Amino acid sequence: MVLTPDFATRPVISFQHVFKTYPTGTEALRDVNLEVPEGDFLFLVGPSGAGKSTLVRLLIREEKPSKGKIFVDGIELGRMKRRRLPHYRRKVGLVFQDFKLLPNLTVYENVAFAMRVLGDPDHEIQARVAEALDTVSLSGKEHTYPANLSGGEQQRVAIARALAHAPRFIIADEPTGNLDPATAWEIMQLFLRINARGATVVMATHNREIVDLLRRRVIAIDAGQIARDDRSGRYHEDVAKPQVRVQ
Amino acid sequence: MLRNLKFAFNSAWQSFWRNLAVSLAAVLSITLILILAGINLLVGHAFSQVLDGFRDKVSEISINVSDDTPLPNVYDFQQQLAADPRVTSVKFVTKDEALTQFKSDPQNGVLAQQIDGNPLDAKLDVHVKNLGDVAAIDAKARQWSGVDPTDPTNYQGDFVNRMLQLSQWLGLAGAALLVILLIVSVVIVMNTIRTAVYHRRKEIEVMKLVGATEWFVRGPFVIEGIMTGLVAAAIALALLVISYEPVVARFKSDVGFIPLSYDPAFISSLATDLLLAGALLGALGSYIGVRRYVRI
Numbered sequence A: 001m002v003l004t005p006d007f008a009t010r011p012v013i014s015f016q017h018v019f020k021t022y023p024t025g026t027e028a029l030r031d032v033n034l035e036v037p038e039g040d041f042l043f044l045v046g047p048s049g050a051g052k053s054t055l056v057r058l059l060i061r062e063e064k065p066s067k068g069k070i071f072v073d074g075i076e077l078g079r080m081k082r083r084r085l086p087h088y089r090r091k092v093g094l095v096f097q098d099f100k101l102l103p104n105l106t107v108y109e110n111v112a113f114a115m116r117v118l119g120d121p122d123h124e125i126q127a128r129v130a131e132a133l134d135t136v137s138l139s140g141k142e143h144t145y146p147a148n149l150s151g152g153e154q155q156r157v158a159i160a161r162a163l164a165h166a167p168r169f170i171i172a173d174e175p176t177g178n179l180d181p182a183t184a185w186e187i188m189q190l191f192l193r194i195n196a197r198g199a200t201v202v203m204a205t206h207n208r209e210i211v212d213l214l215r216r217r218v219i220a221i222d223a224g225q226i227a228r229d230d231r232s233g234r235y236h237e238d239v240a241k242p243q244v245r246v247q
Numbered sequence B: 001m002l003r004n005l006k007f008a009f010n011s012a013w014q015s016f017w018r019n020l021a022v023s024l025a026a027v028l029s030i031t032l033i034l035i036l037a038g039i040n041l042l043v044g045h046a047f048s049q050v051l052d053g054f055r056d057k058v059s060e061i062s063i064n065v066s067d068d069t070p071l072p073n074v075y076d077f078q079q080q081l082a083a084d085p086r087v088t089s090v091k092f093v094t095k096d097e098a099l100t101q102f103k104s105d106p107q108n109g110v111l112a113q114q115i116d117g118n119p120l121d122a123k124l125d126v127h128v129k130n131l132g133d134v135a136a137i138d139a140k141a142r143q144w145s146g147v148d149p150t151d152p153t154n155y156q157g158d159f160v161n162r163m164l165q166l167s168q169w170l171g172l173a174g175a176a177l178l179v180i181l182l183i184v185s186v187v188i189v190m191n192t193i194r195t196a197v198y199h200r201r202k203e204i205e206v207m208k209l210v211g212a213t214e215w216f217v218r219g220p221f222v223i224e225g226i227m228t229g230l231v232a233a234a235i236a237l238a239l240l241v242i243s244y245e246p247v248v249a250r251f252k253s254d255v256g257f258i259p260l261s262y263d264p265a266f267i268s269s270l271a272t273d274l275l276l277a278g279a280l281l282g283a284l285g286s287y288i289g290v291r292r293y294v295r296i
């Protein structure tokens, strides 16, 4: 079953004239407006340095906008109190290019870590970790250390960890950036499945093949501005005359 | 809650061992500082012991009796003084006894030979319990009708006051030194925590991303700080206790005239002070450290 995102209802994520200028003076985002309905699956694409990661960091409140407002689930992130931040982060599952696993913990412990941090009781942790590892098809690898896993398997562990507290949002920054095409595709299937269960997915990516194949919503960012927002887009604007960008 | 505490203790313990070099450096520096602080306390204690002995000597006052005072009046005042709770003892010294005393003191040799008759007063030698009360007894004596109006007492207010002041200044200097030492150790703990935070930045980053509360992240570091302070305090205390008695014995045999003595009762108060100081400075240093270096 695939939920069709409902663009008519109130968006769960909304950017209103968002600017981000880093203390160094770099204008990473300029006047970004964006609305994401619940259950959406969107790709952020664009050349390196365009501002994709900045948008992701704003979304998880690692950074605050210099100007403008960001609403997630009705809360304005820029005005959220610092002590509310942990609660907010628990609603969000995060996946990164470099996995961010703790090397001295086993697969099981890495996934359980997220729940330990929240002080969940042991029996609940056991059940949920087993379920999350099952979702990412890693049952049986519980006691392996990340160093002994392939890149794809490591990213699965990271996804299982992101899933551990049943987040409503999955935010991923280049999750397939370190993976070969076949593995990237498997990981992408996983995100689709999570999205099908109802989670809203925002993913920054460079992976042209996947974007073009899936024909989901594509937001192209160029030099800090939204250049394009297609409901079922491709990596480049037009396949007939692909744009070549000079780095 | 209990689970969080267990987690915090485990992480603190791991972190302490993982950064063993830094942890040990911090423990040793703080041990040194606490030893200095302990010596400061011990010297302060010894000084007050010595001062107590000294006080006994200066807390004597002689009241000069004028020649025309009838003896019953003198006895009367002597009894009045003896009944005063601030007074330990009163002794009446007649004019003749005073002269004998004066002549027997070799310091007065030349002067004693020139004396014609007996110009000395009879006197009441009063021993006062507290040095601070000497002034009050002096005032009381000056109001007595039988006192010699030209030379009422041998009380030298200035000297006594200066002694009291000196001891106050020394106490203050000791306290100031303690404060400086404690500030230095707080800074040392802060820096250890910074290193520990640096070593665990990856773990901290992941904790933040999965929604750990700020104090969940900070807790282990504060516990690590307290552990560092307590371990240092325990080592400092052990070294001080071991060397206290031999040092006092050595000092006594070298500088016998200063009435210093080994006081085992002081050890328990020293232990409380040092352990409390260790725990508090560890907590304070790491608290300031995590507030600065652990943000989410």
Ligand SMILES: Nc1ncnc2c1ncn2[C@@H]1O[C@H](COP(=O)(O)OP(=O)(O)O)[C@@H](O)[C@H]1O
Residues within 6 Å of the ligand: A022, A023, A024, A026, A027, A028, A046, A047, A048, A049, A050, A051, A052, A053, A054, A055
């Ligand atoms: N923390 C930072 N401080 C200063 N400049 C930054 C920082 N992060 C990113 N930038 C700059 O902001 C721009 C956008 O970067 P980023 O959002 O990482 O782009 P992308 O993820 O699309 O490659 C770049 O010019 C980058 O150099």
Ligand SMILES: [Mg+2]
Residues within 6 Å of the ligand: A052, A053, A054, A173
């Ligand atoms: Mg990026």
